[in-house]
Amino acid sequence: MTTENDRFTLRPITGRAELDLFNRLPYTLNHEFADDLDAGRRRPGWMWVTLRGDRLVARVAWWGSPDDDAPFLLDVLDVDDESGDPSRVDDLERLLLTATARVVPPGQSPPNHVRYVPLDWRTRPEAGRPVRDRLTALERNGARLLVERVRLEWHPGTPVPPPSGRLGFRRVRDTEELLGLMTRVLDGTLDEHSRVNLARTTPREESERMFADELARYTSPRDWWRIATLPDGTPVGFVTPARNDYNPVIGYLAIVPEHRGNGYIDDVLAEGTRILADLGVPRIRAATDLHNTPMVDSFLRTGYVDTERVLHTTWD
Helix, strand or coil: CCEECCCCEEEECCCHHHHHHHCCCCCCCHHHHHHHHHHCCCCHHHEEEEEECCEEEEEEEEECCCCCCCCCEEEEEEECCCCCCCCHHHHHHHHHHHHHHHHCCCCCCCCCEEEEECCCCCCCHHHHHHHHHHHHHHHHCCCEEEEEEEEEEECCCCCCCCCCCCCEEEECCCHHHHHHHHHHHCCCCCCHHHHHHCCCCCHHHHHHHHHHHCHHHCCCCHHHCEEEECCCCCEEEEEEEEECCCCEEEEEEEECHHHCCCCHHHHHHHHHHHHHHCCCCCCEEEEEECCCHHHHHHHHHCCCEEEEEEEEEECC
């Protein structure tokens, strides 16, 4: 579907041949689009542009698994940040509204939007203006900022704290065992996504959602996942080192409520990091909510570097 007026053309790209056009606007994900199209994680109909003549004015794109009937995430929302045109936010708002109506199935809430932004976007005007332009276009389409997250990286050669000897580690026996622990750790969770969802669903249902939306999508062996235990075998937490479609990651990391406050989080994170580091990975990535100070501090103590922020915006 193409929408035209006397100023603009709004349409999806025709396919891989138009990636050079789509990538005229810079963003950290540009290098992934070709492989994503080949793998089915993106589709031409999920990648829309606004053109003025042959000039790219704005673009949006969604992401999903190859088997998904509808996209799982909106992760590209760009406008020409070098343009002095005061209507640039209007252009982005219009494209998002038009494309969403064609991409998102009727009656379904639009997928959340995720955006990688500089660490100093709130304090440096030249970094903050592009971020606020996108947030404004999203808000005009009925979305709201849900949470700001910290994106972290561990690099080879960075020392990993040695085992303290306080905990033992074993593999996860089965999905049910992990779901049981995931349900328990939601008591008092600081994760904003889960806190919002728990207002309308049960802890068990939220655990099943998280497993399906994240852990089940990993392409790596589940043998990497670990349960942390006391010497008598009592579980105190777990970690799911993994590889997603792009990077080695620390997926889910948590301590059960009755054992929080003892510093076990450092032991569990270090174990997950060692599992991936011993495989010779080029990096390990992770993310946690900015307001989850205990988790952020644990990553920093374990040698991870705070690289950027990730804004999650929702229509819920």
